[in-house]
Amino acid sequence: MAVHSKNEALMCKVFLSSLGPVAIRWFDGLRAGSISSFKELTQTFGSRFITCNRAPHPLASLLSMSIRDGATLKAYSNRYWEMFNEIKGDFKDMAINTFKLGLLAEHGLRKSLTGKPVTSICQLMDRIDKYKRVEEEQLQDKGKGKIIP
Incomplete structure:
Protein backbone atom coordinates (compact mmCIF):
# COMPACT_ATOMS: atom_id res chain seq x y z
CA MET A 1 0.00 0.00 0.00
CA ASN A 53 -8.12 -3.59 19.50
CA ARG A 54 -6.61 -5.93 22.03
CA ALA A 55 -5.36 -4.10 25.06
CA PRO A 56 -2.23 -5.59 26.57
CA HIS A 57 -2.80 -7.46 29.79
CA PRO A 58 -1.21 -6.14 32.98
CA LEU A 59 1.55 -8.11 34.70
CA ALA A 60 -0.91 -8.95 37.47
CA SER A 61 -2.70 -11.23 34.97
CA LEU A 62 0.12 -13.73 35.39
CA LEU A 63 -0.21 -13.67 39.16
CA SER A 64 -3.86 -14.65 38.92
CA MET A 65 -3.13 -17.67 36.71
CA SER A 66 -2.97 -21.14 38.16
CA ILE A 67 -3.24 -24.69 36.99
CA ARG A 68 -6.89 -25.67 37.03
CA ASP A 69 -8.05 -28.64 39.05
CA GLY A 70 -7.64 -31.72 36.86
CA ALA A 71 -5.92 -29.76 34.07
CA THR A 72 -2.74 -30.92 32.45
CA LEU A 73 0.60 -29.16 32.68
CA LYS A 74 0.41 -28.75 28.91
CA ALA A 75 -2.92 -26.89 29.14
CA TYR A 76 -1.65 -24.64 31.94
CA SER A 77 1.61 -23.97 30.12
CA ASN A 78 -0.21 -23.06 26.91
CA ARG A 79 -2.54 -20.64 28.75
CA TYR A 80 0.35 -19.14 30.70
CA TRP A 81 2.58 -18.46 27.67
CA GLU A 82 -0.33 -17.10 25.67
CA MET A 83 -1.03 -14.60 28.48
CA PHE A 84 2.68 -13.88 28.95
CA ASN A 85 3.00 -12.97 25.27
CA GLU A 86 0.11 -10.50 25.58
CA ILE A 87 1.79 -8.53 28.36
CA LYS A 88 3.53 -5.40 27.23
CA GLY A 89 7.03 -4.98 28.60
CA ASP A 90 10.00 -7.15 29.41
CA PHE A 91 9.13 -9.31 32.40
CA LYS A 92 11.19 -12.39 31.61
CA ASP A 93 12.64 -12.28 35.11
CA MET A 94 9.12 -12.55 36.52
CA ALA A 95 8.11 -15.46 34.27
CA ILE A 96 9.89 -18.12 36.28
CA ASN A 97 8.34 -17.10 39.60
CA THR A 98 4.83 -16.46 38.31
CA PHE A 99 4.77 -19.75 36.40
CA LYS A 100 5.93 -21.65 39.49
CA LEU A 101 3.40 -19.90 41.75
CA GLY A 102 0.59 -21.02 39.44
CA LEU A 103 1.41 -24.68 40.02
CA LEU A 104 -0.09 -26.66 42.87
CA ALA A 105 2.25 -26.95 45.86
CA GLU A 106 2.43 -30.74 45.44
CA HIS A 107 3.13 -30.61 41.69
CA GLY A 108 6.42 -32.28 40.79
CA LEU A 109 7.51 -29.39 38.58
CA ARG A 110 6.94 -26.86 41.35
CA LYS A 111 9.01 -28.98 43.73
CA SER A 112 11.71 -29.27 41.08
CA LEU A 113 11.78 -25.52 40.45
CA THR A 114 11.97 -24.88 44.19
CA GLY A 115 14.71 -27.44 44.85
CA LYS A 116 16.77 -26.70 41.75
CA PRO A 117 15.85 -23.19 40.52
CA VAL A 118 16.25 -22.21 36.87
CA THR A 119 17.79 -18.89 35.88
CA SER A 120 16.42 -18.33 32.38
CA ILE A 121 13.22 -18.80 30.39
CA CYS A 122 15.04 -21.34 28.19
CA GLN A 123 15.84 -23.43 31.26
CA LEU A 124 12.25 -23.05 32.44
CA MET A 125 10.89 -24.17 29.07
CA ASP A 126 13.23 -27.19 29.06
CA ARG A 127 12.08 -28.19 32.55
CA ILE A 128 8.41 -27.72 31.58
CA ASP A 129 8.91 -29.87 28.46
CA LYS A 130 10.50 -32.62 30.58
CA TYR A 131 7.52 -32.68 32.95
CA LYS A 132 5.01 -32.48 30.08
CA ARG A 133 6.60 -35.58 28.51
CA VAL A 134 6.34 -37.44 31.82
CA GLU A 135 2.71 -36.34 32.16
CA GLU A 136 1.89 -37.45 28.59
CA GLU A 137 3.49 -40.85 29.20
CA GLN A 138 1.47 -41.27 32.38
CA LEU A 139 -1.75 -40.34 30.55
CA GLN A 140 -0.94 -42.84 27.78
CA ASP A 141 -0.19 -45.55 30.33
CA LYS A 142 -3.44 -44.76 32.15
CA GLY A 143 -5.30 -45.08 28.86
CA LYS A 144 -3.76 -48.54 28.36
CA GLY A 145 -5.11 -49.69 31.68
CA LYS A 146 -1.86 -49.48 33.64
CA ILE A 147 -2.21 -48.26 37.16
CA ILE A 148 -0.11 -45.16 37.88
CA PRO A 149 0.60 -44.34 41.53
Missing part, protein backbone atom coordinates in the same frame (compact mmCIF):
# COMPACT_ATOMS: atom_id res chain seq x y z
CA ALA A 2 2.93 2.33 0.63
CA VAL A 3 3.75 2.26 -3.09
CA HIS A 4 0.27 3.57 -3.93
CA SER A 5 -0.04 6.05 -1.05
CA LYS A 6 -0.62 8.97 -3.46
CA ASN A 7 -3.57 7.21 -5.14
CA GLU A 8 -6.34 7.53 -2.53
CA ALA A 9 -8.99 5.77 -4.62
CA LEU A 10 -6.75 2.73 -4.96
CA MET A 11 -5.88 2.88 -1.25
CA CYS A 12 -9.59 2.75 -0.39
CA LYS A 13 -10.12 -0.28 -2.65
CA VAL A 14 -7.12 -2.10 -1.18
CA PHE A 15 -8.35 -1.22 2.32
CA LEU A 16 -11.77 -2.67 1.50
CA SER A 17 -10.22 -5.94 0.33
CA SER A 18 -8.63 -6.41 3.76
CA LEU A 19 -11.91 -6.23 5.70
CA GLY A 20 -13.86 -9.11 7.18
CA PRO A 21 -17.65 -9.61 6.89
CA VAL A 22 -18.66 -7.31 9.78
CA ALA A 23 -16.43 -4.48 8.61
CA ILE A 24 -17.60 -4.88 5.01
CA ARG A 25 -21.22 -4.50 6.17
CA TRP A 26 -20.17 -1.35 8.02
CA PHE A 27 -18.35 -0.08 4.91
CA ASP A 28 -21.34 -0.85 2.65
CA GLY A 29 -23.56 1.09 5.06
CA LEU A 30 -21.56 4.33 4.71
CA ARG A 31 -23.48 7.11 2.97
CA ALA A 32 -22.19 7.91 -0.51
CA GLY A 33 -19.85 10.89 -0.34
CA SER A 34 -19.56 10.78 3.47
CA ILE A 35 -15.84 10.00 3.34
CA SER A 36 -13.60 12.40 1.43
CA SER A 37 -10.11 10.93 1.94
CA PHE A 38 -8.27 7.77 2.85
CA LYS A 39 -7.18 9.40 6.11
CA GLU A 40 -10.81 10.11 6.98
CA LEU A 41 -11.73 6.52 6.09
CA THR A 42 -9.08 5.07 8.40
CA GLN A 43 -10.05 7.44 11.23
CA THR A 44 -13.74 6.62 10.87
CA PHE A 45 -12.94 2.92 10.72
CA GLY A 46 -10.68 3.18 13.80
CA SER A 47 -13.31 4.98 15.85
CA ARG A 48 -15.99 2.45 14.85
CA PHE A 49 -13.90 -0.64 15.53
CA ILE A 50 -11.81 0.56 18.47
CA THR A 51 -13.25 -2.24 20.60
CA CYS A 52 -11.53 -4.75 18.32
Whole structure:
Protein backbone atom coordinates (compact mmCIF):
# COMPACT_ATOMS: atom_id res chain seq x y z
CA MET A 1 0.00 0.00 0.00
CA ALA A 2 2.93 2.33 0.63
CA VAL A 3 3.75 2.26 -3.09
CA HIS A 4 0.27 3.57 -3.93
CA SER A 5 -0.04 6.05 -1.05
CA LYS A 6 -0.62 8.97 -3.46
CA ASN A 7 -3.57 7.21 -5.14
CA GLU A 8 -6.34 7.53 -2.53
CA ALA A 9 -8.99 5.77 -4.62
CA LEU A 10 -6.75 2.73 -4.96
CA MET A 11 -5.88 2.88 -1.25
CA CYS A 12 -9.59 2.75 -0.39
CA LYS A 13 -10.12 -0.28 -2.65
CA VAL A 14 -7.12 -2.10 -1.18
CA PHE A 15 -8.35 -1.22 2.32
CA LEU A 16 -11.77 -2.67 1.50
CA SER A 17 -10.22 -5.94 0.33
CA SER A 18 -8.63 -6.41 3.76
CA LEU A 19 -11.91 -6.23 5.70
CA GLY A 20 -13.86 -9.11 7.18
CA PRO A 21 -17.65 -9.61 6.89
CA VAL A 22 -18.66 -7.31 9.78
CA ALA A 23 -16.43 -4.48 8.61
CA ILE A 24 -17.60 -4.88 5.01
CA ARG A 25 -21.22 -4.50 6.17
CA TRP A 26 -20.17 -1.35 8.02
CA PHE A 27 -18.35 -0.08 4.91
CA ASP A 28 -21.34 -0.85 2.65
CA GLY A 29 -23.56 1.09 5.06
CA LEU A 30 -21.56 4.33 4.71
CA ARG A 31 -23.48 7.11 2.97
CA ALA A 32 -22.19 7.91 -0.51
CA GLY A 33 -19.85 10.89 -0.34
CA SER A 34 -19.56 10.78 3.47
CA ILE A 35 -15.84 10.00 3.34
CA SER A 36 -13.60 12.40 1.43
CA SER A 37 -10.11 10.93 1.94
CA PHE A 38 -8.27 7.77 2.85
CA LYS A 39 -7.18 9.40 6.11
CA GLU A 40 -10.81 10.11 6.98
CA LEU A 41 -11.73 6.52 6.09
CA THR A 42 -9.08 5.07 8.40
CA GLN A 43 -10.05 7.44 11.23
CA THR A 44 -13.74 6.62 10.87
CA PHE A 45 -12.94 2.92 10.72
CA GLY A 46 -10.68 3.18 13.80
CA SER A 47 -13.31 4.98 15.85
CA ARG A 48 -15.99 2.45 14.85
CA PHE A 49 -13.90 -0.64 15.53
CA ILE A 50 -11.81 0.56 18.47
CA THR A 51 -13.25 -2.24 20.60
CA CYS A 52 -11.53 -4.75 18.32
CA ASN A 53 -8.12 -3.59 19.50
CA ARG A 54 -6.61 -5.93 22.03
CA ALA A 55 -5.36 -4.10 25.06
CA PRO A 56 -2.23 -5.59 26.57
CA HIS A 57 -2.80 -7.46 29.79
CA PRO A 58 -1.21 -6.14 32.98
CA LEU A 59 1.55 -8.11 34.70
CA ALA A 60 -0.91 -8.95 37.47
CA SER A 61 -2.70 -11.23 34.97
CA LEU A 62 0.12 -13.73 35.39
CA LEU A 63 -0.21 -13.67 39.16
CA SER A 64 -3.86 -14.65 38.92
CA MET A 65 -3.13 -17.67 36.71
CA SER A 66 -2.97 -21.14 38.16
CA ILE A 67 -3.24 -24.69 36.99
CA ARG A 68 -6.89 -25.67 37.03
CA ASP A 69 -8.05 -28.64 39.05
CA GLY A 70 -7.64 -31.72 36.86
CA ALA A 71 -5.92 -29.76 34.07
CA THR A 72 -2.74 -30.92 32.45
CA LEU A 73 0.60 -29.16 32.68
CA LYS A 74 0.41 -28.75 28.91
CA ALA A 75 -2.92 -26.89 29.14
CA TYR A 76 -1.65 -24.64 31.94
CA SER A 77 1.61 -23.97 30.12
CA ASN A 78 -0.21 -23.06 26.91
CA ARG A 79 -2.54 -20.64 28.75
CA TYR A 80 0.35 -19.14 30.70
CA TRP A 81 2.58 -18.46 27.67
CA GLU A 82 -0.33 -17.10 25.67
CA MET A 83 -1.03 -14.60 28.48
CA PHE A 84 2.68 -13.88 28.95
CA ASN A 85 3.00 -12.97 25.27
CA GLU A 86 0.11 -10.50 25.58
CA ILE A 87 1.79 -8.53 28.36
CA LYS A 88 3.53 -5.40 27.23
CA GLY A 89 7.03 -4.98 28.60
CA ASP A 90 10.00 -7.15 29.41
CA PHE A 91 9.13 -9.31 32.40
CA LYS A 92 11.19 -12.39 31.61
CA ASP A 93 12.64 -12.28 35.11
CA MET A 94 9.12 -12.55 36.52
CA ALA A 95 8.11 -15.46 34.27
CA ILE A 96 9.89 -18.12 36.28
CA ASN A 97 8.34 -17.10 39.60
CA THR A 98 4.83 -16.46 38.31
CA PHE A 99 4.77 -19.75 36.40
CA LYS A 100 5.93 -21.65 39.49
CA LEU A 101 3.40 -19.90 41.75
CA GLY A 102 0.59 -21.02 39.44
CA LEU A 103 1.41 -24.68 40.02
CA LEU A 104 -0.09 -26.66 42.87
CA ALA A 105 2.25 -26.95 45.86
CA GLU A 106 2.43 -30.74 45.44
CA HIS A 107 3.13 -30.61 41.69
CA GLY A 108 6.42 -32.28 40.79
CA LEU A 109 7.51 -29.39 38.58
CA ARG A 110 6.94 -26.86 41.35
CA LYS A 111 9.01 -28.98 43.73
CA SER A 112 11.71 -29.27 41.08
CA LEU A 113 11.78 -25.52 40.45
CA THR A 114 11.97 -24.88 44.19
CA GLY A 115 14.71 -27.44 44.85
CA LYS A 116 16.77 -26.70 41.75
CA PRO A 117 15.85 -23.19 40.52
CA VAL A 118 16.25 -22.21 36.87
CA THR A 119 17.79 -18.89 35.88
CA SER A 120 16.42 -18.33 32.38
CA ILE A 121 13.22 -18.80 30.39
CA CYS A 122 15.04 -21.34 28.19
CA GLN A 123 15.84 -23.43 31.26
CA LEU A 124 12.25 -23.05 32.44
CA MET A 125 10.89 -24.17 29.07
CA ASP A 126 13.23 -27.19 29.06
CA ARG A 127 12.08 -28.19 32.55
CA ILE A 128 8.41 -27.72 31.58
CA ASP A 129 8.91 -29.87 28.46
CA LYS A 130 10.50 -32.62 30.58
CA TYR A 131 7.52 -32.68 32.95
CA LYS A 132 5.01 -32.48 30.08
CA ARG A 133 6.60 -35.58 28.51
CA VAL A 134 6.34 -37.44 31.82
CA GLU A 135 2.71 -36.34 32.16
CA GLU A 136 1.89 -37.45 28.59
CA GLU A 137 3.49 -40.85 29.20
CA GLN A 138 1.47 -41.27 32.38
CA LEU A 139 -1.75 -40.34 30.55
CA GLN A 140 -0.94 -42.84 27.78
CA ASP A 141 -0.19 -45.55 30.33
CA LYS A 142 -3.44 -44.76 32.15
CA GLY A 143 -5.30 -45.08 28.86
CA LYS A 144 -3.76 -48.54 28.36
CA GLY A 145 -5.11 -49.69 31.68
CA LYS A 146 -1.86 -49.48 33.64
CA ILE A 147 -2.21 -48.26 37.16
CA ILE A 148 -0.11 -45.16 37.88
CA PRO A 149 0.60 -44.34 41.53
